[in-house]
Amino acid sequence: MTTSRIGICQGQSPVASASTATATADAALIDPASDVSTSLPAPCAGLALSGDPGAELAVLAVRSGEVERNDARVERDADLAIEISEGNLEVADMRQKADDIGTAALDDGLGMMAKGAGDIGAGLSSRQAGALDQGAGTAAQGGLSILSGGYKAAEATDDANATQCKTAADTAQHAADDMHDASKNASDYITAALDFFREYVSTQSLSRNAALHRA
Amino acid sequence: MTSPIGPSTPASAALIATGDSCSPLGETGLLPDPTAQLSGAALNDAMGALYLSLSQQRQLSMQSGEASVRADQALHDQQLADETAALQRQLANEAENGRGFFGSIGHLFDDMAQDVADGHLSSLFGDISRDADQAWNSPAFWSDLEKGALAVAKVALAVGAVAATVATAGAGGVLVAGAAVALSAGGTAVTETHCFGGASTGVGLSLELGGAALGFAGGLAAVGAGTGSRVIAAVGAGCTVAGGGAEAVAGGAHIRNGDFAVQAQDAAADAEQANLGASQLQTIAEWVVDELKASDKTQQRAEESLTGAMQTNDQAAVSAASISLRG
Numbered sequence: 001m002t003t004s005r006i007g008i009c010q011g012q013s014p015v016a017s018a019s020t021a022t023a024t025a026d027a028a029l030i031d032p033a034s035d036v037s038t039s040l041p042a043p044c045a046g047l048a049l050s051g052d053p054g055a056e057l058a059v060l061a062v063r064s065g066e067v068e069r070n071d072a073r074v075e076r077d078a079d080l081a082i083e084i085s086e087g088n089l090e091v092a093d094m095r096q097k098a099d100d101i102g103t104a105a106l107d108d109g110l111g112m113m114a115k116g117a118g119d120i121g122a123g124l125s126s127r128q129a130g131a132l133d134q135g136a137g138t139a140a141q142g143g144l145s146i147l148s149g150g151y152k153a154a155e156a157t158d159d160a161n162a163t164q165c166k167t168a169a170d171t172a173q174h175a176a177d178d179m180h181d182a183s184k185n186a187s188d189y190i191t192a193a194l195d196f197f198r199e200y201v202s203t204q205s206l207s208r209n210a211a212l213h214r215a
Numbered sequence: 216m217t218s219p220i221g222p223s224t225p226a227s228a229a230l231i232a233t234g235d236s237c238s239p240l241g242e243t244g245l246l247p248d249p250t251a252q253l254s255g256a257a258l259n260d261a262m263g264a265l266y267l268s269l270s271q272q273r274q275l276s277m278q279s280g281e282a283s284v285r286a287d288q289a290l291h292d293q294q295l296a297d298e299t300a301a302l303q304r305q306l307a308n309e310a311e312n313g314r315g316f317f318g319s320i321g322h323l324f325d326d327m328a329q330d331v332a333d334g335h336l337s338s339l340f341g342d343i344s345r346d347a348d349q350a351w352n353s354p355a356f357w358s359d360l361e362k363g364a365l366a367v368a369k370v371a372l373a374v375g376a377v378a379a380t381v382a383t384a385g386a387g388g389v390l391v392a393g394a395a396v397a398l399s400a401g402g403t404a405v406t407e408t409h410c411f412g413g414a415s416t417g418v419g420l421s422l423e424l425g426g427a428a429l430g431f432a433g434g435l436a437a438v439g440a441g442t443g444s445r446v447i448a449a450v451g452a453g454c455t456v457a458g459g460g461a462e463a464v465a466g467g468a469h470i471r472n473g474d475f476a477v478q479a480q481d482a483a484a485d486a487e488q489a490n491l492g493a494s495q496l497q498t499i500a501e502w503v504v505d506e507l508k509a510s511d512k513t514q515q516r517a518e519e520s521l522t523g524a525m526q527t528n529d530q531a532a533v534s535a536a537s538i539s540l541r542g
Contacts, residue, residue: 076502080495087491091484098480105473112466119372119459123452127379130455137459169491173498180502187509191516198520205527212534 054200061193069186076179083172090165097158104151111144259525266521273514280507287500291493298489305482308475313353316360322346354475357468364465371458373400378451382444398426 050056118137122130306312314322326342329335350356377396402422409415 080498084491084495087488087495091488091491094484094487095481098477098484101480102473102477105476106470109466109468109470109473112469113463114466116368116459116461116463116466119462120456121459123375123455123457123459173494176498180505184505184509187506187513191509191513194513194516194520198516198523202523202527205531209527209530209534212531212538 054204055197058193058197058200061196062190065186065190065193069183069190072179072183072186076176076183079172079176079179083169083176086165086169086172090162090169093158093162093165097155097162100151100154100158104148104155107144107148107151111141111148114140114144259528262521262525262528266518266525269514269517269521273511273518276510276514277507280503280510283503284500284507287496287503291496291500294489294493294496298486298493301482301486301489305479305486308354308479308482310354310358310472310475313355314349315353315355315358316363319346319350319353319356323350354472357471357475361465361468361472364461364468368458368461368465371454371461373458375451375454375456375458378447378454380451382446382448382451395426398422400426402426 115137118133118135118140121133121137124130125133323343323346326346327339330339330342373396376399377393380395399422402419402425404419405411405415405422406419411418
């Protein structure tokens with residue numbers, strides 16, 4: 001349920017809607033040929049080659065931030081997918097351990113019952129036949145103990161595997177957090193570039209107005 | 216991607232349609248025709264439409280994000296509830312949980328005595344059935360039963376072995392049997408206490424084999440034992456049968472205890488799965504909130520930029536008008 005809700009395995013970003021909204025808002029300075037879909041045209045698409053140094057700088061900064069942010073989000077989603085996958089493996093190992101516990105207990109219990117049956121036979125029959133019964137019971141218990149030992153060893157292996165998967169999941173989670181921070185930093189960078197461009201255009205307009213007034 | 220800013224928005228259509236050079240919405244989009252000559256008023260109209268669209272988009276993004284976070288929160292709560300239920304199931308299947316062997320037996324007799332004393336014979340079978348069911352589902356009952364049955368089996372088998380040896384070897388057999396039992400008991404003690412470190416298993420096994428061999432030799436030497444020893448032999452056989460039965464019971468209880476352990480481990484796996492799911496959903500909700508904040512901030516700045524542009528446009532128009540008046 002969790003995996004399907006998150007949708008990571010289907011290649012969907014869990015935060016796709018928010019990302020798209022952010023991308024749309026920034027679209028004014030982004031190349032129209034990029035993969036960012038928007039309902040609006042890109043009025044500043046020509047800014048990169050406008051010859052205006054401030055505009056070119058702003059466009060380059062926004063494009064760079066956008067690429068960095070998209071990369072960080074892709075990597076973050078990949079890390080989250082790894083975390084989910086490793087978590088599922090950890091749970092599968094725990095369930096495998098449960099199976100091994102059950103099988104080992106069954107083998108041990110059957111062995112004890114076989115030994116008990118042998119002892120009962122020994123008590124009820126003659127000395128020679130009793131020794132035979134007892135020996136058969138003990139042999140059966142020994143054989144089943146060997147089987148049980150194999151499953152007990154598998155339990156330890158399951159534990160080790162589960163721990164390994166948990167460690168890998170934790171590592172992936174930290175990596176995803178780091179990438180999310182990187183994505184936020186890239187967003188801040190884009191915002192700073194947009195602020196710079198706004199101030200730049202505003203200053204230009206004020207200068208022109210002042211020149212107009214002087215004229 | 217389908218834009219949240221739909222061309223069917225009446226307010227946008229009205230604003231854009233009033234622009235001097237704007238095309239009707241749905242033909243060329245939200246913005247005016249770039250090839251047409253734009254007056255200051257048309258520019259303001261276009262930017263006003265853009266502002267309205269951005270504002271609507273901001274609102275829609277926020278609503279969509281809130282819905283997503285609410286859905287995540289509901290799933291998160293469900294996962295936490297699942298985790299709690301799984302942990303309770305795990306606890307219920309731990310070996311210490313439930314009424315123990317003597318507690319179950321005592322409770323059964325208590326209920327029976329109560330029913331008989333109160334004259335509620337009709338509820339007697341119901342109480343017996345309920346108590347039996349509780350005992351069947353009580354891990355502590357089966358754990359106690361296994362431990363007790365194993366202890367009984369060890370004692371009974373040891374007594375049976377001694378009795379059998381004494382019965383067949385007479386007075387001398389007592390010494391042989393004693394030595395055999397001492398060796399066997401010593402082997403068991405060494406195996407269980409690990410007093411010889413890594414070699415404990417080997418030493419213990421050797422001692423047990425030595426005890427068994429000595430007992431066997433003693434048995435062979437006991438040919439021709441007297442009639443009186445037959446009673447001891449019968450007692451020994453009875454103890455051996457009882458010990459075997461106890462061991463078989465312990466085996467059955469061990470299987471049942473294994474079943475409880477399996478259920479506890481499965482419940483632990485369920486709890487871990489729910490815990491992981493809740494943690495991942497929480498992480499995703501935090502990411503969505505972070506990106507919503509960033510998106511909202513960006514859109515707010517875009518709106519501010521548009522407002523600034525409109526003001527600049529107005530100022531330019533005022534300047535142009537004042538110049539023409541002065542001219």
